[in-house]
Amino acid sequence: MDLSYILNQLGEDRHQYYNAVSPPLIQTSNFAFDTVAAMKEAFTDEQKHSIYTRGNNPTTTMLSQKIAALEGTEDCLVLASGAAAISIAVISQLKAGDHVVCVKHPYSWAFHLFTEILPRFGISTTFVDGCETENFKLAILPNTRLFYLESPTTMYLELQDLTAVCLLAKSNQIKTIIDNSYCSPLGQQPAKFGVDLVIHSATKYINGHSDVVAGVICGSSVLIRKIYLSEYLNFGAICSPWNSWLMLRSLRTLPLRIRQSSESGQKVVSYLASHPKVARVYYPHHPSHPQSLLAQKQMSIPMGMFSIELNTKDEASIVRFCEGLNYFLMAVSWGGHESLIMPACAFGSKSELPINFIRFYIGLEEADILIQDLEAALVLI
Numbered sequence: 412m413d414l415s416y417i418l419n420q421l422g423e424d425r426h427q428y429y430n431a432v433s434p435p436l437i438q439t440s441n442f443a444f445d446t447v448a449a450m451k452e453a454f455t456d457e458q459k460h461s462i463y464t465r466g467n468n469p470t471t472t473m474l475s476q477k478i479a480a481l482e483g484t485e486d487c488l489v490l491a492s493g494a495a496a497i498s499i500a501v502i503s504q505l506k507a508g509d510h511v512v513c514v515k516h517p518y519s520w521a522f523h524l525f526t527e528i529l530p531r532f533g534i535s536t537t538f539v540d541g542c543e544t545e546n547f548k549l550a551i552l553p554n555t556r557l558f559y560l561e562s563p564t565t566m567y568l569e570l571q572d573l574t575a576v577c578l579l580a581k582s583n584q585i586k587t588i589i590d591n592s593y594c595s596p597l598g599q600q601p602a603k604f605g606v607d608l609v610i611h612s613a614t615k616y617i618n619g620h621s622d623v624v625a626g627v628i629c630g631s632s633v634l635i636r637k638i639y640l641s642e643y644l645n646f647g648a649i650c651s652p653w654n655s656w657l658m659l660r661s662l663r664t665l666p667l668r669i670r671q672s673s674e675s676g677q678k679v680v681s682y683l684a685s686h687p688k689v690a691r692v693y694y695p696h697h698p699s700h701p702q703s704l705l706a707q708k709q710m711s712i713p714m715g716m717f718s719i720e721l722n723t724k725d726e727a728s729i730v731r732f733c734e735g736l737n738y739f740l741m742a743v744s745w746g747g748h749e750s751l752i753m754p755a756c757a758f759g760s761k762s763e764l765p766i767n768f769i770r771f772y773i774g775l776e777e778a779d780i781l782i783q784d785l786e787a788a789l790v791l792i
Contacts, residue, residue, distance in 0.1 A: 418662050418666075434470065436656040437468055437470045438653060439468075466649075468652050474655045475627070479629055486631070486632045486635035487627055489626075490643075492648070493614060495648035499642045501588060509534050509554055510534070511536040511558075512537050512539055512557070513538050514564060516566055541576075547576055560588065560606070566764065566768075568694060577605030588606070588607065592615050596617075597711065598711055607631070609628075613626055619747055620748065623658060668775065672775065675774075675777065676715035676716070676773040679778055679785070688721060688722045688789050690722040695710065720769075726756055729769075733752060736788045737784055737787075738750060741757075
């Protein structure tokens with residue numbers, strides 16, 4: 412199935428809605444039936460019939476078909492946030508007394524789930540350096556049921572060897588879940604390497620306009636149906652039809668947005684990597700990254716996010732640099748049209764990141780303009 416067909420045709424039965432070029436927004440909570448027999452048939456499989464938008468909505472269904480196809484999986488669930496996707500996917504695979512092996516430095520709310528919420532139900536987690544597959548093997552216990560991956564991680568940009576980790580997991584009857592938000596479905600398809608469930612903060616590249624919060628879970632039809640009939644329906648963390656419609660809009664330009672961010676990102680990384688006021692760059696596709704060959708093997712395109720450490724630990728100098736930037740907004744998240752920085756010095760004393768650590772996301776601005784902006788701000792250090 413080619414990319415253009417997925418983005419512009421798949422699931423869009425235009426004859427059902429007046430041959431409109433743009434998909435419709437079905438903004439309703441409820442669906443009516445003409446007969447008792449029709450309602451009875453719908454109740455036999457709510458996943459395939461529209462009864463109540465908490466379970467199924469035609470606009471969201473169209474979106475889920477497209478995202479599943481982009482990820483190369485059989486099915487997909489669309490949720491209200493990336494955090495909801497993480498929580499529901501993880502909980503769906505665990506019971507009281509189970510054990511999880513998770514990469515160190517995961518997304519903050521995944522870390523909170525594993526360290527604060529799941530222990531209340533007798534579920535323990537071991538955090539490992541995922542750069543070495545052997546660390547997963549050493550962490551396996553008799554009650555290990557899940558490997559939780561994030562490749563690359565979204566701060567230090569550390570990778571896991573997905574093929575090797577998944578082979579290890581399957582040989583021990585352990586399920587695998589990966590947060591693929593950094594890469595987008597166009598940058599990496601973890602299911603091809605054997606990952607069972609792929610999750611995204613769809614807030615990022617999938618929406619790409621910084622006006623929607625959403626998440627997705629992609630996987631086999633068996634696993635997705637199991638989640639749908641239990642955690643998905645019960646927790647009610649659904650995506651609104653309006654947000655689903657906005658993401659359908661956004662998917663039209665996904666390849667263009669990612670290509671621009673990627674090309675500009677590589678230019679900015681090259682500039683910063685050679686600058687004397689930058690001590691270190693974290694970017695999987697830069698030659699200085701210790702896993703650059705693995706990145707080239709697993710990822711189909713370099714993405715637009717990276718981190719650096721400035722060549723100073725003087726907080727006042729770091730603040731001057733951050734506040735001296737005119738084209739970079741200071742904000743969390745990524746994947747939109749705007750370039751962003753997220754400085755570790757803003758996190759306060761609770762952060763384990765070095766004070767001179769800054770995460771960058773490169774949006775749709777021209778690389779030369781961003782480099783000029785960085786040049787002027789670096790003078791302030």
